[in-house]
Amino acid sequence: MNILFIHQNFPGQFKNLAPALANEGHRVVALTLRVKEPLTWKGVRILPYDIKRKSGQNVHPWLVDMDTKVTRGEACYHGAMALKKAGFNPEVIIAHPGWGESLFLRDVWPEARIGLYCELYHEGGYPHVNFDPEFPSREGGAEPLRIRLKNLNNLMHFQIADAGVSPTKFQADTFPPSYRNEISVIHDGIDTDHVVAKPDVVFEVEGGPTLSRDDEVITFVNRNLEPYRGYHIFMRALPDLLKQRPNAQVLIVGGDDVSYGARPAKGKTWKQIFIDEVRDQIPDADWARVHFLGRIPYDKFIALLQVARVHVYLTYPFVLSWSLFEAMSAEGAIVASSTDPVLEAIEHDVTGRLVDFFDPAAMVREVCELLDDDASRARLGKAARAHITQNYDLKRICLPQQMQWVADLAAKTPRPIPE
Structure with a gap:
């Protein structure tokens, strides 16, 4: 079977599924902006496409997002037409629609079955709008209108899609019922054979200490350090946490950019804004125990999770x-926010400890209690790993389910081109 993947940063969420399909003998091709020249990776032929038209010019600010997606969709359409002219005709197309790339692929291949990776539907009310009162929308009361317009891309994609897949129930449930019924909940999967506890692990902080499980290590991980992932809450907890734990080493992973939400004022980063807020509350000797690691390679990231006493x-x-799932797979003792998506993975005092997102004092209290309780850390860590291996194991659960989802997708009757 010919299978086409669409992802602007391929492989992204398809890093296991695409090679597995190629290994089964399918002809697997990916169109992406990530590469400049064709290459083959794990049996997958990866081809580039180019964006030639500029986006975001002379449009309403609320439509800049959609304008960017249409620009990418048009560029990917031309890349797909070139691929079709070269003789490649997929029976199945699997796309992450988040950047608009797959908007017009039904017009290129009317007979293909199209499956979408359904990451999130943008709801105009709570909790997607004004969850954090500290950062009110610049649009004020009109913010729900702007957010709803972001779903134009979702709505247009569901007119051409034959099925969807979403990694968690929380994410799938954000979609309206008529679309939700077409979405299967299958996580991307955690390689629990690789992400395991390692008692003899050593983690070297560049320019700092070499840490082991004998050290009191607290970890905090974001792709980028920003409010959406609670960086501001964590930083506000640091002065008290460092005071109460004079031997703790705090390892913070994350970049200076913004993955989600609004950007800070020009010339600033969220990282530095919240460092500046708390720095004068922390003595130099304590601040020396806080290590900002930036973004780190995956193997070092796993070592970081393995060395942590509390994550x-x-x-x-x-x-x-x-x-979060990787930390659980490594038998991490987790303190997490009791927000809806986390509740799908963490049961309080069973697979971790839960605190109110906006309560740094409660976070400090739970972290300190776990640091003082070896038995509870071990109990929670083993239960956390058991939960991951039983529900999110890549090789035994998630990848077989993904492969079956593709097989079921291939058996569907293609949706007609929208009129």
Whole structure:
């Protein structure tokens, strides 16, 4: 079977599914902006496409997002037409629609079955709007209108899609019922054979200490350090946390950019804004125990999770991070926010500890209690790993389910081109 993947940063969420399909003997091709020249990766032929038209010019600010998606959709359409002219005709197309790339692929291949990775539907009310009162929308009361317009891309995609897949129930449930019925909940999967506890792990902080499980290590991980992932809450907890734990080493992973939500004032980063807020509350000797690691390679990231005594995870009601599941797979003792997506993974005092997102004092209290309680950390860590292996294991659960989803997609009757 010919299978086409669409993802602006391929492989992205398809890093396991695409090679598995190629390994089964399918002809698997990916169109992406990530590469400049064709290449083959794990049996998958990866081809580039180019964006030639500029986006975001002379349009209403609320439509800039959609304008960008149409620009990418048009560019991907031309890349797909070139691929079709070269003789490639997929029976199945699997796309992440978030950047608009797959908008016009039904017009290129009317007979293909199209499956979408359904990451999130943007709701105009709570909790997607004004969850965090500290950061009110610049649009004020009109913010729900702007947010709803972001769903134009989702709505247009569901007119051409034959099925969807979403990694968590929380994410799938954000979609309206008529679309939700077409979405299967299958997580991307955690390689629990690789992400395991490692008692003899050593983690070297560049320019700092070499840490082991004998050290009191607290970890906090974001792709980028920003409010959507509770960075501001964590930083506000630091002065008290460092005071109460004079031997703790705090390892913070994350970049300076913005993945989600609004950007800070020009010339500033969220990272530095909240460092500046708390720095004068923290003595130099304590600040020396706080280590900002930036973004780190995956193997070092796993070592970081393995060396942690307590791992803190905070998030708005939003897409759930892989890092939480990876920390659980490594038998991490987790303190997490009791926001809706987290409740799908963490049961309080069973697979972790839960605190109110906006309560840094409660976070400090739970972290300190776990640091003082070896038995509770071990109990929670083992239960956390058991939950991941039983529900999110890549090789035994998630990847077989993904493969079956593709097979079921291939058996569907293609949706007609919208009139």
